[in-house]
Amino acid sequence: MKRKLLFLVLLLLAFSSFSQITAKREFRGAWIHVIGQEQYKNMSVNEMKRYFIGILDSLQACHINALIFQVRPAADAVYKSKLEPWSYYLTGKQGRAPEGDFDPMAFLISEAHKRNMEFHAWLNPYRVTASSIDVLCDSHIYHKYPEWFVRYGGQIYFDPGVPESRKHICKIVKDIVKRYDIDAIHMDDYFYPYPIAGEIFPDEYSFSKYGVPQGFKPEQRDVWRRNNVNALIQEIKRTISKTKYWVRFGISPFGIYRNKKSTPDGSGSETNGLQNYDNLYADVKLWVEKEWIDYNVPQLYWEIGHKAADYETLIKWWSRNNYGAHLYIGQSILRTMDARDSHDSTKNQLYRKMSMERELPAIYGNCFWPGYELVRNRVGVADSLKNHYHPFPAMIPAYLHMHAKTPKDVKSLKAEWMREGYVLHWKRNGNPKNPKNAQYYIIYRFDENEMINLNDASKIVRITRDISYLLPYKSGEKTYQYVVTSVDRFHNESTRGKSVIVKL
Numbered sequence: 001m002k003r004k005l006l007f008l009v010l011l012l013l014a015f016s017s018f019s020q021i022t023a024k025r026e027f028r029g030a031w032i033h034v035i036g037q038e039q040y041k042n043m044s045v046n047e048m049k050r051y052f053i054g055i056l057d058s059l060q061a062c063h064i065n066a067l068i069f070q071v072r073p074a075a076d077a078v079y080k081s082k083l084e085p086w087s088y089y090l091t092g093k094q095g096r097a098p099e100g101d102f103d104p105m106a107f108l109i110s111e112a113h114k115r116n117m118e119f120h121a122w123l124n125p126y127r128v129t130a131s132s133i134d135v136l137c138d139s140h141i142y143h144k145y146p147e148w149f150v151r152y153g154g155q156i157y158f159d160p161g162v163p164e165s166r167k168h169i170c171k172i173v174k175d176i177v178k179r180y181d182i183d184a185i186h187m188d189d190y191f192y193p194y195p196i197a198g199e200i201f202p203d204e205y206s207f208s209k210y211g212v213p214q215g216f217k218p219e220q221r222d223v224w225r226r227n228n229v230n231a232l233i234q235e236i237k238r239t240i241s242k243t244k245y246w247v248r249f250g251i252s253p254f255g256i257y258r259n260k261k262s263t264p265d266g267s268g269s270e271t272n273g274l275q276n277y278d279n280l281y282a283d284v285k286l287w288v289e290k291e292w293i294d295y296n297v298p299q300l301y302w303e304i305g306h307k308a309a310d311y312e313t314l315i316k317w318w319s320r321n322n323y324g325a326h327l328y329i330g331q332s333i334l335r336t337m338d339a340r341d342s343h344d345s346t347k348n349q350l351y352r353k354m355s356m357e358r359e360l361p362a363i364y365g366n367c368f369w370p371g372y373e374l375v376r377n378r379v380g381v382a383d384s385l386k387n388h389y390h391p392f393p394a395m396i397p398a399y400l401h402m403h404a405k406t407p408k409d410v411k412s413l414k415a416e417w418m419r420e421g422y423v424l425h426w427k428r429n430g431n432p433k434n435p436k437n438a439q440y441y442i443i444y445r446f447d448e449n450e451m452i453n454l455n456d457a458s459k460i461v462r463i464t465r466d467i468s469y470l471l472p473y474k475s476g477e478k479t480y481q482y483v484v485t486s487v488d489r490f491h492n493e494s495t496r497g498k499s500v501i502v503k504l
Contacts, residue, residue: 025395026394027295028367029067029068030064030371041088048098048102052108059374059375064371064390066183067117069108069120071122074128079104085139086098093137118184125158128142151202152202153199160228161228163210185247187250189253189280222278237292248294248402253276253297254280255314262278272307273308297327298329318363320362327364329367337378364397393463395491395493399491403436405492407436410498423469424502438487441464443462446459448479452483479503479504481502482501
């Protein structure tokens with residue numbers, strides 16, 4: 001009942017936003033991966049900082065509001081960790097620290113938050129090596145507990161059936177959540193590895209040791225594997241909630257849950273491809289329904305009209321199987337911008353995909369893969385977002401299932417001449433260390449006699465964590481109403497805000 005009521009509230013918020021050119025509340029994420037990226041290991045710390053700032057500035061210009069950055073690509077770390085070694089993809093040698101005690105994740109969190117962009121720490125749970133030639137440093141936990149691991153397809157993985165594997169992964173999660181000011185823990189589609197033809201995943205030992213004593217029969221190996229992943233997801237959510245209750249947990253699964261032909265009741269999608277439930281042992285629907293995850297970003301990387309996995313079929317299927325939770329769509333920049341629109345061969349598929357996402361009320365935004373292509377403005381994708389789909393900044397949809405009360409409004413809103421110019425400034429109302437108090441502020445501008453409508457995204461001039469805003473003063477002949485509202489860590493916005501009349 002709680003989830004259904006929240007769903008109705010979110011529906012009303014969604015409909016009020018979708019009726020406009022752009023949504024006021026919309027998740028706009030970008031994935032930045034490090035695995036397979038060779039540029040970082042050749043950079044000095046200063047070069048890396050400039051590179052990161054360039055990425056963030058480019059994403060901010062597109063009004064992206066969430067950075068999903070890969071901090072644990074393969075049981076290693078792109079941050080300071082006493083539990084796992086520094087990543088090869090960062091310095092060129094696993095276990096080698098960057099110069100000058102530099103912590104990339106801490107730097108990125110700080111810079112993202114300066115731009116009022118969320119930071120989601122992206123972890124791969126089970127992968128230990130990405131290829132058969134990867135070398136693990138001497139301090140890697142693989143050497144201490146080899147019985148936790150298996151080899152499959154020339155790669156090393158944590159065995160999901162070993163309880164100690166889950167405990168170690170949860171220990172990693174707790175360490176990150178406790179020590180860093182992240183907004184979410186994020187995992188993508190790699191649970192049990194993608195199946196390899198002719199090769200059986202070698203978990204006979206763990207099944208005999210742990211599965212059989214639990215009552216699982218040999219023909220129930222698939223059920224046992226799903227149970228292992230379910231246990232991991234539950235334990236991660238519990239770990240996060242106990243450490244910092246405001247930090248969210250999100251999953252970006254493979255785009256097909258189950259094909260219709262694989263489901264006895266016909267509840268799957270009209271697709272013909274790899275399946276989360278049957279092949280990766282990831283029961284994503286269950287995780288959403290049980291609230292073990294806070295948001296879901298299925299990777300709908302295919303084209304509209306794809307024969308095996310049609311984008312339109314899948315986006316509608318996920319929106320029907322949402323349980324009122326936060327649902328965002330994983331968009332492939334390459335396949336979207338390179339594919340032709342069947343209605344107009346001179347256009348790509350961005351317009352139709354964005355239209356579908358915004359027309360379906362159960363969906364609250366997008367996440368773009370890979371984020372590097374936004375920075376490169378592939379086929380003008382960044383220009384299209386800036387000029388057409390994200391012309392104004394947007395708030396992330398509120399996580400009402402975590403906290404549904406609005407924060408207090410700002411205090412002492414004034415517009416005054418200061419050394420730097422004509423400045424709008426205010427005071428915080430409550431200690432920001434409390435996530436239920438204001439963390440950032442929305443600044444709206446209306447004409448002198450215009451009715452104040454805080455649902456109009458076009459009136460947002462700035463979303464900021466600062467407590468001041470330099471006004472665009474010209475001649476003092478035009479009168480405006482400025483309204484400032486408060487927003488908490490869960491993205492609940494104060495109801496009315498404070499207003500002031502200004503001549504610019």
